[in-house]
Amino acid sequence: MHIGDVEVVKVLEWQGEYGPARTIVPGSPPELWADNADWLAPDHWNPETGGIRGAVQTWVLRSEGRVILVDTGVGNDRDRPQIPLFDHLATGFLGRLADAGVRPEDVDVVVNTHIHYDHVGWNTELRDGDWVPAFPRATYLIPRADQVYFDPRNAHRRPPPRTEHDQLRREGSLLVYADSIDPVLGKAVLWEGSHRIDRHLTLEPAPGHTPGSSVVRLASGGDRAVFVGDLLHSPVQVLEPQHNSCFCEDPVQAAATRRGVLERAADTGELVFPAHFGGSGAAEIHRDGSRLAIRRWA
Template identity: 85%
Template sequence: MHIGDVEVLKVVEWQGEIAPAQTIVAGSPDGLWADNAAWLAPDHWNPETGGYRGAVQTWVLRSEGRVVLVDTGVGNHRDRPQIPLFDHLATPFLDRLAAAGVRPEDVDVVVNTHIHYDHVGWNTELRNGEWAPAFPNATYLIPRADQTYFDPRNAHRRPAPRDEREQLRRDGSLLVYADSVAPVLGRAVLWEDTHRIDGNLTLEAAPGHTPGSSVLRLASGSGRAVFVGDLLHSPVQILAPEHSSCFCEDPRQAAATRRSVLERAADNGELVVPAHFAGPGAAEVRRDGSRFAIHRWAPSEGPEAVPLQN
């Protein structure tokens, strides 16, 4: 699709069922899913199993003559003990990127909306037994707050894990930093508060999911969009933004940030583009009294550039 003068493509790395929906969107009631089953299924929810369905994908933006990638997925050949589903994943992601007309050397900017394993994986690839930048000509934009938070040298500053599962996540984050973040720091810009990429694209801090979680705003001509990363994992969080995901570092702050971003999107006509929505992947949001509703899913122009398959 085109938003103003910016071309937007979606390249899918993986999609499918991940875990029980009420585990992913913590505290969400049964009715929130069942009452909306007619449109949540099959892309976002499996009513037979109660499972959450989502996608891991990269948004490719062509803006002012440059190629910008928004988030880089899980990556191949990674040790990911914290989520066995994606441990040593092997997908033809780079081939899919090429099918969309993008070679690694064509990429000018890589945006990591935050540092979690499924947003930084293809920052690097394994070459001769070592992790190296996958996009050799790109500048990597990483929120400084996240780089500081997840840097192993600062691990002592983080709250102690509350249980074994949280400890596994903490240990996993060390692996993520080592194979997907540290190798690109020499090509990275660590930004704070806001960062303008070009005349169409601006990054803004949106903390809660992680300390450095961010959104990318697109404004071109009359077109508006906001790429929200993991502020939204499921469309039910548009209907009930008070429910944060189980992956949020600060669920309360994440909920407040999510509501603020949705308010601005609804008032300013910004297309909401999350990282993990399957199906169309983006939605127009409107106010519904004190809450929000999905007005319509984003239209696409022509066939999908890349087949949606595992």
Template identity: 70%
Template sequence: MTDFMVGDVEVTRVVEWSGEIAPARFVVPDSTPEVWRDNAAWLAPDHWRPASDSYHAAVQTWVLRSAGRTVLVDTGVGDGRDRPQIPLFDHLATGFLDRLAAAGVRPQDVDVVVNTHVHYDHVGWNTRGGEDGWEPAFPNATYLIPAVDQRYFAPENAHRRRAPRSEHERLRQQGSLLVYADSVAPVLGRTVLWEDAHRIDGNLTLESAPGHTPGSSVLRVRSGGDRAVFVGDVLHSPVQILRPDCSSCFCEDPGQAAATRRRLLERAADEKELVVPAHFAGPGAAEVRRDGSQFRVTGWGESRRPA
């Protein structure tokens, strides 16, 4: 668990899983071997494992305590799920809810659940298995899901998506139907489907950030003089801070994702927002500044831990 403050907002990270996922340039296809190798001193071992040339990451939930309420940002993969599109996460048993409890959060204590987008590793713990099938894991929470993603991934709209061009795409589309059935549909009765922007409280605002998925979003935190932006999968690796034009292999629209990434990095650098991606291991959050027309990491989120 990692704790830091953004003004009056307390942030705690609860990790569901961490490890090597795939070759680095499978995850960030347009990146070069040189950008990984030349930055090995700080990419390894948290973000890259040179011996296997593997992308290393975490699946995690960010717990925000803001204005007297407990807010979860993304809910990981979940236990016991059919995930044929990525066998690594098929039928997990992680003890995540116990780790959440160790952070002082019981399921009934959660007021708001934010899904930055509807991918399997961001909505899994929306639900848990019950006597009658999948049910909301956080019974008192309001779930916030981008309306664009809900429509895009809804089974009745599957015919609008392009035909899969590879076995990898076929498995992803098959998997998205399973994800919707076990992790999205069961919470729709407790869900606010929002578009463009949505204010949670005086500190927290959701904003659209499309590209990774059509409804991909970010959560901005503004409290006192501090700023942070929880960017979901706009960034998968710090390499994309150095090379913003390089999208991940998981992006639905790589070109739009790259444009969104650059726009968000520009604002983060100019407004000194702490950048908090969904999957960075290690400290989990980065301080980003301009480096000519590009960007660089100047510090990590651990520098904002409370005394």
């Protein structure tokens, strides 16, 4: 699709069911899913299993003559013990990127909305036993707050793990940093505050999911969009923004950020592009009385 003068293409890496819905969005009541089953299924929820459905995808933006990737998925060949579903994944993602007219050497900018394994994986690829940048000409835009937070040298500053799951995530984040962040730091801009990519695109902080979690805002002509990364894992979080995913580092801040971003989208007509929605993947949000709702899918 085109948003003003910017072309937006979705390139899928993986799609399917990845966990129980009320485990992924733990505060959500069962009736929130059941009452909306007629439109959540089949792209976002499987009523028979109670499983959440979604996608891992990259948004390709062509803006002012440059190719910009927003998030880079899981990547192939990775040790991911914290999530067996994606351990040593092998997909044809680069082939799908080529089908969209993008070769690795065509990419000018890579945006990581935050540092989680499913947003930074194709930053690199494995060649002759070494992790090297997958996009040799690109500048990698990484939130400084996340780079500092996930840098293994700063592990002592992070809260101690409370559960076995927390420990697995902690160990997994070390692997993610080693294979997907450290090899591209020489090509990275560690931004803070905000960062203008070009005349149409700006990066802004949206903390809570991670300390450096961010959104990409697009404004071109009279058209508006916002790429929200992991502020949303399911459309039920549009209806009730107070419900976080189980992956949020700071739940209170994440919920406040989510509500603020969605209310701005509803009030200004921004088209919302989450990282993990199945189906069309983008939605128009509006106010329905005192609540928020999805007006239509884009």
